Amino acid sequence: MRSIAYLCIILSAGLASACSNNQQQGQQSSSPAKIAIHNNSVNIAYTDTGKNDTTLLFVHGWAINKGYWANQIKYFGKRYRVVAMDLAGFGNSGKNRDKWDVYAFASDVDSVIKELDLKKVILIGHSMSGDIVLQSAIDNKDRVIGLVGIDNFKNPGYQLTEKDKKEYEAAMAQMKQHFVKTATDYFNQALFYKTTTQAVRNRVLNDVAHADSVIAIASMANTVNFDELPKLKQAGKKLYVIGSDVTPVDTTHMVAEKIPFKIYNIHATGHYPMIEKPDDFNLLLDKVIQQL
Known part of the structure; x- marks a missing residue:
């Protein structure tokens, strides 16, 4: 149906990604002492x-949690300080607030940077969290040295038409009525590639089925109006994107606005390259x- 198809197009552009994983990555013996972090309670x-002066801070997208970065924690934790967090409303983080937009989520990232006193931070955000880490880079210009998007920033500068907006609203209404079915259809149509393994498919579909639907829908709806192009200018950082070559980045507007960027493509993968390949x-x- 057209509303589902449009939802796929919009969300594949980096406005959302999905999955919430119950598997949480434990700390290694070399980890710093644990500090309790709260963002407005x-x-x-x-x-x-x-341990390292440089910190890789991994941030998930829609309904995802830090468990999806387990392989990266193992690989990079030997050479860098690696922090993986759950945004409020997802994973093991709290749900006791009513704001679920880019700015609220960015403040979660800001709180981690502040409370852990991170000074040389490379922000890495998957899908929806591309916008979240972009805003956090603006909030923490003196601490953030790098900005990396994972399968997002598909077309910075694209402006939704009135027709786009109406179809998006219709898709969101359908999501509110039939969350699991609509989300499952969306993932099957847009987020998996033909080479995506059944294990990955099952993991993602199981996670989205168990996501808090109220928070998931609110966070998805509140990301559509975030204008990436002026934010990239404001951040003043070169944008790096690692994504699937199945849905390549349209760089037209970034080139026109002379925004520095570098795109790295992984061949033939779905929306989750960090667990697929x-x-x-x-x-x-x-x-x-x-390079950073």
Whole structure:
């Protein structure tokens, strides 16, 4: 149906990603002492692994949690300080607030940076969290040294038409009525590739089925009006994107506005390259980090 198809287009552009994983990554013995982090009384769950002046801060997208970064924590934690967090409303973080937009989620990231006193931070955000880490980079210009999007920033600068908006509203209304079915259809149509394994498919579909639908829908609806192009200018950072070549980035507006960027594509993967092809993903992220 057209509303589902349009939802796929919009969300694949980086406005959302999905999955909530109950598997949480434990800390290694080299991890710093654990500090309780709260953002306006909301508990923010996180893992903190390794020691280094440079910190890789991994942030998930729609309904996802820090468990999806387990392979990256293992790979990079030997050389860097690696922090993976659950945004409020997802994973093991608290739900006791009523704001679920980019700015509220960015403040979760800000609280982690502040409370852990991180000074040389590379922000890495998957899907919806591309916008979240972008805003956090603006909030923390003196601490953030790098900005990395994972399968997002598909077309910065694209402006929704009135027709787009109406179809998006229709898709959201359908999501409110039939959350699991609509989300499942969306994932099957847009987020998996033909080579995506059944294990990955099952993991994602199980996670979205168990997501808090009220928070998930609110966070999805509140991301559509975030204008990435002026925010990229404001951040003043070169944008790095690692994503699937199945849905490549349209760089037209970034080129026109002279926004610095570098795109790395992983061949033939779905929306979750960090778990679908973790070895390829880690090598590309390593390249980005070396440039930073």
